[in-house]
Amino acid sequence: MLIGVVISFIPIVNILALGYVYRYANQVRRERVLMLPNWDYWMELIMPGVYFFAIGFFYYMLPILIGCVLAQWLSVFYLISITGILVGPALFASALQEFQASGEDFKSLLNYQVILDRVQSCWRSLIIPSLCFAALYLLLWIHWILWTVAFFVGMLFFIAYALTVYLE
Numbered sequence: 792m793l794i795g796v797v798i799s800f801i802p803i804v805n806i807l808a809l810g811y812v813y814r815y816a817n818q819v820r821r822e823r824v825l826m827l828p829n830w831d832y833w834m835e836l837i838m839p840g841v842y843f844f845a846i847g848f849f850y851y852m853l854p855i856l857i858g859c860v861l862a863q864w865l866s867v868f869y870l871i872s873i874t875g876i877l878v879g880p881a882l883f884a885s886a887l888q889e890f891q892a893s894g895e896d897f898k899s900l901l902n903y904q905v906i907l908d909r910v911q912s913c914w915r916s917l918i919i920p921s922l923c924f925a926a927l928y929l930l931l932w933i934h935w936i937l938w939t940v941a942f943f944v945g946m947l948f949f950i951a952y953a954l955t956v957y958l959e
Contacts, residue, residue: 792947794830799943808943809843810836816884816950820958825951846890846900849881876925878910880946881917884953885909909957916956924949925958 799808814828814836858875863873885906898908910917924945928938 792827793945795943795947799939805939806840806844806942807833807834808837808840808939809847810838810840810941812946812950813839813843813887815947818888818890819951819954820891821867823833823955825955825959842890842895843887846886847883849900850886850906851879854882867925876928877918877921878922879911880924880949881914881953882906884950885957886953887950888957913953913956917953920949920952 795808795811799805799821811828816921817827817839853876885898888909889899889902889906890896927941927945931939
Protein backbone atom coordinates (compact mmCIF):
# COMPACT_ATOMS: atom_id res chain seq x y z
CA MET A 792 0.00 0.00 0.00
CA LEU A 793 2.94 2.32 0.66
CA ILE A 794 3.89 2.23 -3.02
CA GLY A 795 0.37 3.36 -3.95
CA VAL A 796 0.47 6.18 -1.40
CA VAL A 797 3.78 7.44 -2.79
CA ILE A 798 2.64 7.11 -6.41
CA SER A 799 -0.63 8.91 -5.69
CA PHE A 800 1.39 12.04 -4.83
CA ILE A 801 2.76 12.30 -8.37
CA PRO A 802 0.40 13.82 -10.96
CA ILE A 803 -0.14 11.72 -14.11
CA VAL A 804 1.88 8.83 -12.65
CA ASN A 805 -0.88 8.42 -10.08
CA ILE A 806 -2.91 6.71 -12.81
CA LEU A 807 -0.88 3.62 -11.81
CA ALA A 808 -2.33 3.84 -8.29
CA LEU A 809 -5.83 3.96 -9.77
CA GLY A 810 -4.96 0.95 -11.93
CA TYR A 811 -3.87 -0.87 -8.80
CA VAL A 812 -7.23 -0.17 -7.11
CA TYR A 813 -8.95 -1.38 -10.29
CA ARG A 814 -6.87 -4.58 -10.21
CA TYR A 815 -7.72 -5.07 -6.54
CA ALA A 816 -11.44 -4.54 -7.21
CA ASN A 817 -11.34 -7.07 -10.01
CA GLN A 818 -9.62 -9.58 -7.73
CA VAL A 819 -12.21 -9.02 -4.98
CA ARG A 820 -15.07 -9.37 -7.48
CA ARG A 821 -13.74 -12.53 -9.16
CA GLU A 822 -12.02 -14.41 -6.34
CA ARG A 823 -13.52 -12.75 -3.25
CA VAL A 824 -10.01 -12.44 -1.84
CA LEU A 825 -9.33 -9.33 0.25
CA MET A 826 -5.53 -9.59 0.13
CA LEU A 827 -3.86 -6.73 -1.73
CA PRO A 828 -2.23 -7.86 -4.99
CA ASN A 829 1.48 -7.48 -5.67
CA TRP A 830 2.81 -4.35 -7.34
CA ASP A 831 3.99 -6.04 -10.51
CA TYR A 832 3.47 -5.55 -14.23
CA TRP A 833 3.25 -1.79 -13.81
CA MET A 834 2.61 -1.12 -17.49
CA GLU A 835 -0.54 -3.24 -17.22
CA LEU A 836 -1.89 -0.77 -14.66
CA ILE A 837 -2.14 2.13 -17.11
CA MET A 838 -5.34 1.21 -18.98
CA PRO A 839 -7.13 -0.05 -15.86
CA GLY A 840 -6.15 3.26 -14.25
CA VAL A 841 -7.68 5.13 -17.17
CA TYR A 842 -10.86 3.02 -16.87
CA PHE A 843 -11.00 3.65 -13.13
CA PHE A 844 -10.57 7.38 -13.67
CA ALA A 845 -13.25 7.54 -16.39
CA ILE A 846 -15.80 5.56 -14.40
CA GLY A 847 -14.95 7.59 -11.31
CA PHE A 848 -15.45 10.83 -13.19
CA PHE A 849 -18.89 9.93 -14.50
CA TYR A 850 -20.22 8.01 -11.51
CA TYR A 851 -18.46 9.78 -8.64
CA MET A 852 -17.28 13.28 -9.47
CA LEU A 853 -20.07 14.23 -11.87
CA PRO A 854 -22.85 13.51 -9.34
CA ILE A 855 -20.95 15.54 -6.73
CA LEU A 856 -20.46 18.43 -9.17
CA ILE A 857 -24.12 18.35 -10.21
CA GLY A 858 -25.07 18.28 -6.53
CA CYS A 859 -22.90 21.32 -5.82
CA VAL A 860 -24.35 23.25 -8.76
CA LEU A 861 -27.90 22.40 -7.71
CA ALA A 862 -27.06 23.28 -4.12
CA GLN A 863 -25.81 26.71 -5.13
CA TRP A 864 -28.85 27.28 -7.33
CA LEU A 865 -31.30 26.13 -4.66
CA SER A 866 -29.35 27.72 -1.78
CA VAL A 867 -29.16 24.47 0.18
CA PHE A 868 -25.47 23.77 -0.39
CA TYR A 869 -24.72 21.47 2.48
CA LEU A 870 -27.64 19.12 2.11
CA ILE A 871 -27.23 18.36 -1.59
CA SER A 872 -23.42 18.39 -1.76
CA ILE A 873 -23.10 16.11 1.29
CA THR A 874 -25.67 13.76 -0.27
CA GLY A 875 -23.52 13.59 -3.41
CA ILE A 876 -20.41 12.87 -1.38
CA LEU A 877 -22.18 10.07 0.50
CA VAL A 878 -23.87 8.46 -2.51
CA GLY A 879 -20.95 8.92 -4.92
CA PRO A 880 -18.72 6.09 -3.65
CA ALA A 881 -21.56 3.53 -3.64
CA LEU A 882 -22.65 4.60 -7.12
CA PHE A 883 -19.07 4.41 -8.35
CA ALA A 884 -18.50 0.95 -6.83
CA SER A 885 -21.71 -0.30 -8.43
CA ALA A 886 -20.71 1.06 -11.85
CA LEU A 887 -17.22 -0.43 -11.49
CA GLN A 888 -18.70 -3.81 -10.61
CA GLU A 889 -21.00 -3.65 -13.65
CA PHE A 890 -18.11 -2.69 -15.95
CA GLN A 891 -15.79 -5.42 -14.71
CA ALA A 892 -18.50 -8.10 -14.72
CA SER A 893 -19.31 -7.29 -18.37
CA GLY A 894 -15.72 -7.93 -19.46
CA GLU A 895 -14.93 -4.19 -19.63
CA ASP A 896 -17.74 -3.36 -22.03
CA PHE A 897 -18.39 0.38 -21.87
CA LYS A 898 -22.02 -0.17 -22.88
CA SER A 899 -22.56 -1.78 -19.48
CA LEU A 900 -22.05 1.64 -17.90
CA LEU A 901 -25.30 2.69 -19.54
CA ASN A 902 -27.22 0.13 -17.47
CA TYR A 903 -28.28 2.92 -15.13
CA GLN A 904 -31.19 0.98 -13.71
CA VAL A 905 -29.03 -2.00 -12.72
CA ILE A 906 -26.37 0.27 -11.22
CA LEU A 907 -28.91 2.32 -9.26
CA ASP A 908 -30.90 -0.73 -8.14
CA ARG A 909 -27.74 -2.29 -6.71
CA VAL A 910 -27.02 0.85 -4.70
CA GLN A 911 -30.63 1.13 -3.56
CA SER A 912 -30.79 -2.49 -2.42
CA CYS A 913 -27.54 -2.27 -0.43
CA TRP A 914 -27.53 1.29 0.90
CA ARG A 915 -28.06 0.25 4.52
CA SER A 916 -24.87 -1.79 4.46
CA LEU A 917 -22.93 1.02 2.82
CA ILE A 918 -23.99 4.05 4.87
CA ILE A 919 -21.31 3.73 7.59
CA PRO A 920 -18.45 3.02 5.14
CA SER A 921 -19.67 5.93 2.99
CA LEU A 922 -19.61 8.22 6.02
CA CYS A 923 -16.08 7.06 6.87
CA PHE A 924 -14.91 7.61 3.31
CA ALA A 925 -16.54 11.06 3.22
CA ALA A 926 -14.93 12.00 6.54
CA LEU A 927 -11.48 10.94 5.35
CA TYR A 928 -12.07 12.70 2.05
CA LEU A 929 -13.21 15.94 3.67
CA LEU A 930 -10.54 15.95 6.39
CA LEU A 931 -7.76 15.64 3.86
CA TRP A 932 -9.29 18.11 1.39
CA ILE A 933 -7.03 20.68 3.04
CA HIS A 934 -4.35 20.06 0.45
CA TRP A 935 -4.79 18.39 -2.93
CA ILE A 936 -1.77 16.12 -2.45
CA LEU A 937 -3.25 14.71 0.75
CA TRP A 938 -6.57 14.35 -1.03
CA THR A 939 -5.02 11.97 -3.57
CA VAL A 940 -3.69 9.81 -0.74
CA ALA A 941 -7.09 9.88 0.98
CA PHE A 942 -8.78 8.88 -2.26
CA PHE A 943 -6.35 5.99 -2.88
CA VAL A 944 -6.50 4.56 0.63
CA GLY A 945 -10.21 5.24 1.05
CA MET A 946 -11.08 3.60 -2.26
CA LEU A 947 -8.99 0.52 -1.47
CA PHE A 948 -11.10 -0.10 1.61
CA PHE A 949 -14.45 1.15 0.34
CA ILE A 950 -14.37 -0.68 -3.00
CA ALA A 951 -13.43 -3.97 -1.36
CA TYR A 952 -16.24 -3.65 1.17
CA ALA A 953 -18.84 -2.44 -1.33
CA LEU A 954 -18.07 -5.21 -3.82
CA THR A 955 -18.41 -7.88 -1.15
CA VAL A 956 -21.79 -6.39 -0.19
CA TYR A 957 -22.91 -6.18 -3.84
CA LEU A 958 -21.87 -9.77 -4.51
CA GLU A 959 -23.84 -11.26 -1.59
